[in-house]
Amino acid sequence: MIAEEIGQSELVLDQLDSTELLKEYLFGQFPKLQSMKFSIAINQQLAQGDEKIPEGAEIALLPPFSGG
Amino acid sequence: MSDRFERQRLVPDFGIDGQEKLRNSSVLVIGAGGLGSPILLYLAAMGVGHIGIVDGDQVSISNLNRQVLYGVQDVGKNKAEVAANFLRAQYPDCSFTEILSFISVENVVELIEPYDLVIDGSDNFPTRYLVNDACVLLKKPLVFGAIYQHEGQVSVFNLGIDSCNYRDIFPNPPKADEVPNCSVTGVIGVLPGVIGNLMAMEAVKVLADFGSPLKNRVLFYQAKSASFYEIKISPNPSAYSLMPKNLEELSKTDYELVCEGLPEISWEEIPSQIPSNVLLVDLREPDELPKLENWSPALIPFSQLEENFDLINKRDLIYFFCQSGVRSLKAVRLWQKDFPQKSVFSIRGGMKAMLKN
Secondary structure, eight states: OHHHHHTSSOOOOOOOOBHHHHHHHHHHHOGGGGGSOOEEEETTEEOOSSOBOOTTOOEEEEOOOOBO | OOOTTHHHHTSTTTHHHHHHHHHTOEEEEEOOSTTHHHHHHHHHHHTOSEEEEEOOOBOOGGGGGTOTTOOGGGTTSBHHHHHHHHHHHHOTTSEEEEEOSOOOTTTHHHHHTTOSEEEEOOSSHHHHHHHHHHHHHTTOOEEEEEEEBTEEEEEEEOOSTTOOOHHHHOSSOOOGGGSOOHHHHOBOTTHHHHHHHHHHHHHHHHHHTOSOOOBTEEEEEETTTTEEEEEEOOOOGGGGGGSOSSHHHHHHOOHHHHTSOOOEEOGGGSOSSOOTTEEEEEOSOTTOSSOOOSSOOEEOOGGGTGGGHHHHTTSSEEEEEOSSSHHHHHHHHHHHHHOTTSEEEEETTHHHHHHHO
16 A cells, blocks of 8 residues: 555665654655555554664564555 | 364374364454454364354455355355354354344453453554453453554463553554555465464463464565565563553543544644634533643533534634543544544644643
């Protein structure tokens, strides 16, 4: 869902130190993401609120689905 | 002795015990659609003793690329009824209860309570949050699964202490404009088959005490790349402030309303001096306290709102607030029906949010 908005399913970014900074960057690059709901996982662990991002971390943006 | 469960009884760790546990279990399947079809077929085939099927919807021709319980002859018939009749004929040793209506705040507790486990195969956010919250409050294990076009997610909630639920992943329901409308996005027919079968497998594991269910983990599936991605989740205490505290509060929650995407605004965005073309309306009844300080809102109780529409309509921009932000959303909904062009906002969280700051 989000991959379609970004135009690719994976991105390599320069270090961003927190999930808030990451969101700021992504919203600047892909304004449509601002109106989408998603949670963030850092190294396969779900982040809660603003969390530090360690160097070289793998980040996943996870949108909710409702379909059944 | 050969019978229809012989092959699964032969599996080490499942065995006679696992089969016996399935036989003595009951499962409520919410939604008999794309996810519900494979879930119901496999749970009945494996011999779950009692299966409840909830669906108020009728089979339509566009369902038939993925809802494999139905055929063209079923179009127009209630899904729960067709499903229960079909499964009864296939597996007379299992019992089935069909509920030919949608799950709602009125019937959710009564429907869920008698069952050992709930499976959510519904197709909309209001139902998903309702089922999640009810299962948390009733401490019912819940197998969750959802799909979008060619992707899916699966998890298992409420398995004992420290077990996460849907609100730990997504604390708030998304507004209508934050997610694509499902009826127009399309879905690859086999996708709910993949996700529904993962859900059925998790249900069997929980019921038969077999293997390690997806507790505090969420599994994401992407069909295009044929890949799975797993994340770990942990309880998120701040998520629970948004959830009904008890069954009484649950029965009063308007799940449709919170997912509708009506315009909301926070107190911080309200100017300290309200311009003359703007109206701030307190929708609370006269006995509701405390009164708002600093601003002098118009006092129009929700019960008398519509009689005062002409008065309100004299201003260009309207802010509604109430005690907790529910009546103000309803007011926005009512107002927009009559005056769709006018700018209107509900103040999020109402007086309770003001007091928190």
